[in-house]
Amino acid sequence: MRRKIESLLIEFAKIHRFFMRFLRELVSPPYELKEIIRQCYEIGWKSFPLISLTGFIVGFVFTKQSRPSLEEFGATSMLPALISIAIVRALAPLVTALIASGKVGSQIGAELSSMNVTEQIDAMEVSGTNPTKFLIVSRIIATTTMIPVLCFYVAGIGLLGGYLSIAAKDDITMLSFFNQVFESIAVKDVFAMVIRAVVFGFTIGFSSCYVGYNSSKGTEGVGKAANTAVVSSMFLVFIEELLIVQVLSFF
């Protein structure tokens, strides 16, 4: 038991040191702009097909599943308002974060870990390059900026899925659907969505980079790092969602 607590405390100290190192390299020049843009492309653009499909399905299925409950009260006209609140306040950031945890988290974890195993990170270090700046800062900036962008996109595509689900049964135009959507959501809902997405984006980037960069040597370490990156990212996203909901309820 004592040994477990000790190793837990050591792990926390390592995470703290990693975070401080990230902050130091974040603000100190030179900046790796080219690598940041490349990572934004890898993380943002290459996630679009998967995110599109998932966002659409979530909007469509959620609307379809919500219809029977509202039908009981003759309130199906409330469907656009219901799905807009659900998607903007909760589903869009959460779905984006979970998909990104799987796709981006595993990619970062495995890539950094395999670079670690094959001594590519050491090679960077000995050639006078700062691997924290090049590999870590660029990836964390990319996830923190791209996941909010993806989140807006998921909200839009999810609402489109919701519209198609409603339009399949009811006579509703896209214009009147989106009118009702925008009437139901307030600026603070969009603001809360952005906050969530930024926090989730940072968490996915940071935890995946930490796991990959500090992975154990050997091929087993690569698989383990990819797996741990996904699991830890998803776990932290849920914990943060719980905390953010509590904090935002005060406003």
Add this chain to the structure above:
Amino acid sequence: MEKEARNINYEDVVINVDKVSKSFGDLHILRDVELNLYNKENLVVLGRSGTGKSVLIKLISGLLKPDHGDIKVLGELVNKLDERELRALRQRIGFSFQNSALYDSMTVRENLEFPLVRNKRNLTRAEINKEVEEVLDGVGLSQAINQMPSELSGGQRKRIGIARTLILRPDIMLYDEPTAGLDPITCLDINSLINEVQERYKTSSIIITHDLACAKMVGDRMVMLLGGKFERQGTFEQIFDTEDERVKPFYDYNFIV
């Protein structure tokens, strides 16, 4: 194939390892190790696997920190430098890794450009191209410039790894098992390349190996790491002129006596 004796100034020390110890947990790898590398010298470090040969060059390049003792490289105390100073010093040290450590998501050209564009940010595209082509030509692999590391053979990867370290024109080269996993002909090529690098770039080198043919072909001087200490040093003949049971099997195995 034995290396010709060269005139080395044994007053001009470029690396000084002074009573250095390193442990990993309860495992004592190096114990009060002392070593000098002289200017323009090729020093071979021999020893069994796991005796701390690679640890030694990682300590010299600042990738690891010693538990005790000092390491002076080109007049600077490596273990006392901050990150920025260490990065500046590392530009003068070339490190050739056992598995080449090429960046597998980049082409050969990008691998070679990588240290250059990050350390000499004011170079023009034409100057970068010239440097890359020159150093690639030096290792005889001009045709591989646009290939990915996965498309190269083991020997080619080693050559590109060496070329990548040479692009910053280092004063010191550290080779970690340069011939490991290669066929005898490719080993000869790599050994010749190490000697060519020394002659062309006037480098001082530490070569970690347990390949005695390589040691004989490239080394001006040799040291043998036994039980965490340098127990034997001198020329190839001096090292193996012994009945020490820890040393003899090296010779017997390599030369099938």
